[in-house]
Amino acid sequence: MSKQTFISSKWIKTRVVLRDQTLARHVPVTRRLTRERLAEMLHRHHMVYVKPDSGAKGVGVMKVDKSKRTYRYQRDVRAVTFPTFHTMFHSLTKHIGRKPYLVQKGIHVLRHQGRPYDFRVMIQKNPAGKWERTGTVARVAHPRKIVSNGSQGGTIFPAHALLVPAAGKKQASRLLARMDRLAYLTAAQFSRAYPAMKELGLDIAIDHRLNPWILEVNTCPDPCPFTKLPNKSMIRKIVAYARAYGKRYCLKCSKAKRAPQRRR
Numbered sequence: 001m002s003k004q005t006f007i008s009s010k011w012i013k014t015r016v017v018l019r020d021q022t023l024a025r026h027v028p029v030t031r032r033l034t035r036e037r038l039a040e041m042l043h044r045h046h047m048v049y050v051k052p053d054s055g056a057k058g059v060g061v062m063k064v065d066k067s068k069r070t071y072r073y074q075r076d077v078r079a080v081t082f083p084t085f086h087t088m089f090h091s092l093t094k095h096i097g098r099k100p101y102l103v104q105k106g107i108h109v110l111r112h113q114g115r116p117y118d119f120r121v122m123i124q125k126n127p128a129g130k131w132e133r134t135g136t137v138a139r140v141a142h143p144r145k146i147v148s149n150g151s152q153g154g155t156i157f158p159a160h161a162l163l164v165p166a167a168g169k170k171q172a173s174r175l176l177a178r179m180d181r182l183a184y185l186t187a188a189q190f191s192r193a194y195p196a197m198k199e200l201g202l203d204i205a206i207d208h209r210l211n212p213w214i215l216e217v218n219t220c221p222d223p224c225p226f227t228k229l230p231n232k233s234m235i236r237k238i239v240a241y242a243r244a245y246g247k248r249y250c251l252k253c254s255k256a257k258r259a260p261q262r263r264r
């Protein structure tokens, strides 16, 4: 039996998730990047994300889109536009080099003050050995970026602080419950393949129709976003459960920003 608890390949992790039929409906089409597949995916979806197969913290993630007369891609804070697919791809490959990359259908995610945001859902084995969702936060992308990662200047909000204004109270709790269900199903699939797994962090985006999409699954999730919440109950539980399975986190979290607190 595999004792593996860390998997870096997004391709392998995506295939684990796709084994569950319910989860499969919540994974944007993902393929290994080639010139032909990118052209085809852009033709079909108009907007896609390309990302390193073994990447983290939003590094190397780019958004590519196509409109009638132009092709454009953005990495970091810079978007560049080209008249043809050929010229765009030539430029894009400079950033890709020889690294294996994936191309994923782009989700038109919810925005806060124009900035895209998504959610990090943390699920861990509790001291009784059962999977338990221990925390959910919203991560709002840096004002000029297309990735929400805290390490890229993202801002951390309590999930309901963004979902309630976007969807109403009732839908917001329904969405949080749906995200929990996706996390439990994901944990069940990973447990099957890797029984030693103790924690997972799902990146889940919500589109304009309020459908949740699993963008990726982290097998070594960073607890830092949870330290930025005004309420410390999630981070306390996360740390306590990790300690129970023999893991200590470094909680010196400098990069992600704290959401401005509303005055009462």
Ligand SMILES: Nc1ncnc2c1ncn2[C@@H]1O[C@H](COP(=O)(O)OP(=O)(O)O)[C@@H](O)[C@H]1O
Binding pocket: 028, 048, 049, 051, 055, 056, 057, 058, 059, 061, 104, 105, 106, 107, 108, 109, 118, 141, 146, 147, 148, 149, 203, 205, 215, 216
């Ligand atoms: N398919 C997608 N549609 C919309 N946004 C995406 C998509 N894939 C990634 N992103 C954005 O890019 C960020 C980083 O991508 P992710 O796949 O989580 O890689 P990393 O391992 O670098 O965190 C996500 O948190 C999200 O903000």
Ligand SMILES: [Mg+2]
Binding pocket: 057, 058, 149, 203, 216
């Ligand atoms: Mg991520």
